[in-house]
Amino acid sequence: MVDDIEGLIFDFDGLLMQTETTLLECWRTEWAHHGLRLDETTFFADHGGDTSEQHYADLAAAVGPAYDRAASHARRLAHRDLLHQTLDLAPGMRAWLDEAAGLGLPLAVASSSPRHWVHGHLNRRGELDRFAVRACGDEVTGHKPDPSVYLLALTRLGIPAARAVAFEDTPHGVAAAKAAGLRCVAIPNPYTDPTRFGAADLVLRSALDAPLAAVLRSVASSVRSQV
Template sequence: MGTDALVFDFDGLLMDTETASLRVWQYLWREYGLELDVSTFFAQHGGNVIAERYAKLAAAVGPAFDQDEAHDTRLTYRREVHATLELAAGIARWLDEARELGIRLAVASSSPRDWVVDHLTRVGYLDRFELLACGDEAGTHKPDPGVYLLALERLGVPAERALAFEDTVHGVAAAKAAGLRCVAIPHPNADPAAFTAAERVLTSAADVPLRVLIGPE
């Protein structure tokens, strides 16, 4: 089956903001002499869980917890961490190959548009993507297929002619619900065995050239 467009998740797929987020929250908990429970950190959906994470920290710290102070600490450290983030391994090569092959590129992310734009602009790759479809535009979050349906609508491409790339199980579910084929590249804290709905599971975009992955037209 031919492929006219590639639709990428952002967080954890194009850039490993998932591991960066874990690192930032671990730092914040350690500022209070505590250890974050990694096993419950990653949400099973693409929505905003910041309030929940602060609530857990507040419960662990007790009455002395000052959320404004904690928030300032977290954002200061997050800026330091994000300043070092680049595209995930192998992604830049895939984007180059897609351009050579004339394949269109889009992003479908549960995150707000500003978040995606800021990161891709900083690393110099925003202009590689024809369009973005984000959670604040679709009004839904993965596993709801809204952002993928919005991306397909903006591309004007039928689902069977597009291939999605995801790093989470709920992301794969969203892509499949929208009718796309999906390649999974699980983020470092995800269980690869759980990605049974994906057509293929890779450890990294560096595993295989894009030409080989998408196959002949």
């Protein structure tokens, strides 16, 4: 273990795996199928949870009466599933998970996405069993920035928030972690303004920036300096 840290909690989408990228790509392709261009500046919401219905509504309004929702959905999912066949952990994450095991730190996932989504992706890459705890959006009533999923992860880990560190890729994810009383390391995803992560205890460009132990020592030191 590192200092007083007894557990690590990871967001999933955009942090452990770049499913935000595949999500954007399959919607971008679907808009292009209709000869339209997706407005990527407003695509990602400032909260966790499924926003598919709003995206379908936006596309339907842009296409008009000829829009076939069922065909569009099937086409988009087929493209998304093809992209996911080769999707792996984000750069540097596997090394961090290996290092966490060597440090004896239990791992958790805290995601606003449902269990079938999180478990399915991690299981496909052979990484599911690394996480002693999985807390998902269909197990709580509120999505990030609501802290519910982090509080659930902490309960299942059996450790207090002060002895765990969260890892996030969005401002609303950081807000959820901090509201749960956690220290938080941010790795901003490519679609979010990196200046919006002022609430994080540490901001990195990727998990390749530093070994996990060094990251945890930096977080622990920054907290002590504020006391």
